[in-house]
Amino acid sequence: MWIEKIENSKGIRYKYTERFKNPATRKFIKLSITLNSANKQAQKIALEMLRNKFDEKYISAEKQLQEKLQNLTFYTVADEWLEYAKPTVKLMTAINHENYVKRIKKFIPADLFFLNFSPAMAEKIIRDLYYTINLSFGYSKAILETIKAIMRYAKKSGYIYDISDFEEITIKRRPLTENELQKTMNKFLNKNELAECLKQLTALNPRLSLAMEFIALTGLRCGELLALRVQDYDRNNSSINVNATLISKVNNGDEVKRGTPKNIYSYRDVLLNDRAKHIIEWFILENKKSAQWNGRTYKDRGYIFTSKNGYPYDLSYINRILRKINIWDKRITSHIFRHTHISLLAELNTPLKAIMQRVGHHNPNTTLKIYTHVTETMKTELNNKLKALNF
Structure with missing residues (x-):
């Protein structure tokens, strides 16, 4: 313990300081108190007070923690x-x-x-x-x-x-298993598979078929699609503004929750072709009709891609319907339509960076897997065609 003399306007006082070893961290700490005297009696009192202060602040706290740890799972x-x-x-x-x-x-x-x-x-x-x-x-x-x-x-x-x-x-x-390799190869649909998939889906749920076709045309994530509102559609510029995602755990009938997109790169404007514009305007018109004709059951929340009652589709419901579709060795989920869009752009020789910007990718790995596979397939098809050339 050491003593430091302190002089100020209130007079002379003495600061007593001692080092103690913290039982929790095994590191030394300094504790101090101030008394009016520096005689031997005051020093004894100071030392006792410092020990009590240490015991109260660290030893008792450590004992309580140890008692808690005895039963902590x-x-x-x-x-x-x-x-x-x-x-x-x-x-x-x-x-x-x-x-x-x-x-x-x-x-x-x-x-x-x-x-x-x-x-x-x-x-x-x-x-x-x-x-x-x-x-x-x-x-x-x-x-x-x-x-x-x-x-x-x-x-x-x-x-x-x-x-x-x-x-x-x-x-x-x-090393990837055979099943995993197959999954990598089956993350997207070719044009014929997409047409067959949408045909089967139309028979099950026509509105849902149009929504999934819209993803295949735009590369949106399903949550981004469901979060689109009427004000996010710019008809004059043929684009949509992606600025949110719908929380997938919200069930039909529950209050809808909008969340921020996956990352900063997900905020983007996406250009629409004529078919995509037709789909989005069809939904907007059908929702207006439902609001006028089915006022008791329909509630307008401003969202575009909804069921007939005005609620955005629940992602688990969408995937449940999609599992009924039978496309050879392909597992159909909402995400396969997004990957399909990437593959279609790759077939058009769209630069990788442009694809990433359009679909809101930051990490190119997923884009590259699909892009590389599509371009390799194109090379193989070209080689086969070249072999068939005879004069």
């Missing part, structure tokens, strides 16, 4: 992180976080104490997901990042002091 910490992160992210990101945590919990007993959750357990979860269950690299990596985020939160909360072993966990891409 991994589930509790994961749920705490969800609440901690929710205000800082988009609604769809928060929904994804919840889904990732649910997946992680499937590998962990509900009564597992947090302190018993080890890096080896975390690594096994990722290895099982990616190498055994054969889930995608992107999804498995997202689960890993979620675990790391939970551990970072735990460190901030004082539940754990060293998470370096968790931070060092990595995931290495494995």
Whole structure:
């Protein structure tokens, strides 16, 4: 302990300072108090007061934390992180976080104490997901990042002091399975497949068929399509302004929630050809008719691509209908129409950068996969035609 003499307008006082070792961080901290005297009696009092101050501030707090840790489960910490992160992210990101945590919990007993959750357990979860269950690299990596985020939160909360072993966990891409290779090849439809797909979809739901055709003509994400409002359509300039996405978890009949687009590059104007203009104007006209003729059941919310009652379609409903379509070895989802648009632009030899700007891509990987496959197919077809040339 050392003493510092302080002189000011109030007179002379003495500042007593001592260093203590924080039991939580193992680092030294300094605590101080001020008394009016520096005699031996005052020094004894000062030392006792400093020890009491340290005990109250650090020792008792550490004891309370240790008592909490005795009963703290991994589930509790994961749920705490969800609440901690929710205000800082988009609604769809928060929904994804919840889904990732649910997946992680499937590998962990509900009564597992947090302190018993080890890096080896975390690594096994990722290895099982990616190498055994054969889930995608992107999804498995997202689960890993979620675990790391939970551990970072735990460190901030004082539940754990060293998470370096968790931070060092990595995931290495494995060779693609035959099924994954096939999926890569089947992310889009050729023109004949698109025509057949829309034909089958028209028989199931004509309005939905037009909406999916609109995606194939514009490359919108389904959420972006559903968020389009009448004021987002510029008839004079034949374009739409993409400025939002519809939250997919909102069911028909619930209050519609608009969220921000996926990223800053998703804000864009998209030019429409005559067929796309015809589709969007058909929806606007049909919605006006429904508002006039079916006032009791129809509610105008300003959205364009809606069901007959005025609610934007629910994404899960759309994909449920699309699963009924039978196109050889193709899994039909709303996203395949977006990929189809990219493939159609690639066939037209549209520059990659122009495609990325049109569909709102920042990372070129997805665009390149489709673009490269289409151009390679075009080369193969050209080679076959050249072989057939005979004079």
